[in-house]
Amino acid sequence: MRKVLIAGIGSTAFGRHAGTPIEQLGVAAAAEALLDAGIDRARIGALYLGNFISGPLNGKEVLAGIVADQLGLPNIPCTKVEGACASGGIAFRHAWLAVASGQCDAAIAVGVETMTHARTAETTAALNCAMDNESDGPSGLTFPGLFGLAWRIHAQRYGTTRRQVSAVVRKNKANGLRNPLAQMGAELTDEQIEASALICDPLQLYDCCPASDGAAALVVVADSLRSEISGVPVEILASVQTRGSARIAGHADLCSFDATVSAAQRAYAMAGISAKEVDVVELHDCFSIAEIVDSEDLGLVPRGEGAAWAAEGRTAVGGQIPVNPSGGLLAKGHPVGATGVSQLYEIVCQLRGEHPNQVAGAEIGMTHNLGGTGVACTVNLLRRMA
């Protein structure tokens, strides 16, 4: 595998884009990424687009080809990939693979989703397609419910309190307030968080990410094309995708995701670094408790101490390991298929030193994108280039 760079990035704001067709969001983000990279479009050899539920919510498929068409790209392979909430991360990994393996010298990864136009029941039904419904559907379990199960175990095993978990919500909402792309930044008090409606005990409303519209895109190029780009490049040290069980019964521990643990271990090995060397991470905080579990699964925080670290400010910008300076899914929003690409967008901004919540001196950044019941996971490690 040869050295691959992220040469250009683009992102729409996350939130409501009422009336904007889904493909136009993807096109806007991709055009921004192409212009940022300053690359000749004729150089792009493949496009991968992450999307989860445009079929049921928009009645639109073949989005990869539609987006490429509007971008005026050459007659290249354009592929839509689906892995529930990890769709975007998987799209990026395939773009990386295409270039790293020498299939082409440049590729583009797009992630896009629109959700806010749909009724809650429609969105819930579409999102629930990410479950092994033959196994877990009959119980009436939902995705917030999955994380309710995890929270109970974390609380019992490690003594994690409601107030500690609220620290994750406060941090990410406050980070989002300073990120112009974020949908739901806010200054919240513990009392406000803890007075919000119960969704799936112990999860309350502020513990859950919002439904969002949005898109993000990245141009990846072989290192040999460095002289052909004008954007500030970032090196891809590792890009890993793993699988976990699609059903609850397949998870020996409901308070840890095997797919995350193995993806992180493989990514560290591939990059030749340890978790201690990570300066900043954007991880999959679809729910507040998920950030706690993920930070432990990634080896960034000692097992069982995720909630305490958040409460002690160690995961804030300026802390030991800043987690989700973008606001994360909780505050930036979670347009499902866009999220994995958006996380990389945020980390590239950090490594270029131009993030609105800049982590001082960030050299190595990590992203973690998790789909379904932990059935699909991607982890990436990026490094600033001198």
Add this chain to the structure above:
Amino acid sequence: MAAIPEAATLRMSRCVRCGNVDTPNRSVCGRCLSGEFEPVDVPGTGVLASWTTIRRAPTRFRDEAPYDVVVVDLDQGQRVVGRLAADSAPPSAGGRVVAISADGANAVFRVSGVATL
């Protein structure tokens, strides 16, 4: 003094070739890839791994909300997802539960022990 009620049994599938027991919605055995199964009744007794109360339910279960979803480790080794009976005593992780009814591998459990009798 009430007797301890007999547990409902869960109808699961046993691989004819290797004996692996799993939920019935499989076309091949996850351990040996054999496609031959025989039904097996598994006693609905076990330990509660975790639970949550679903207050915002999928449309088809809306009329039943709020309801408790439980993950149970059966005494015979299988992990299953089910419901907690509305009249059950409050659950606690690690506590014992017993199935009071089952449709295939989908069972309704109740916290077992003196408190519920």
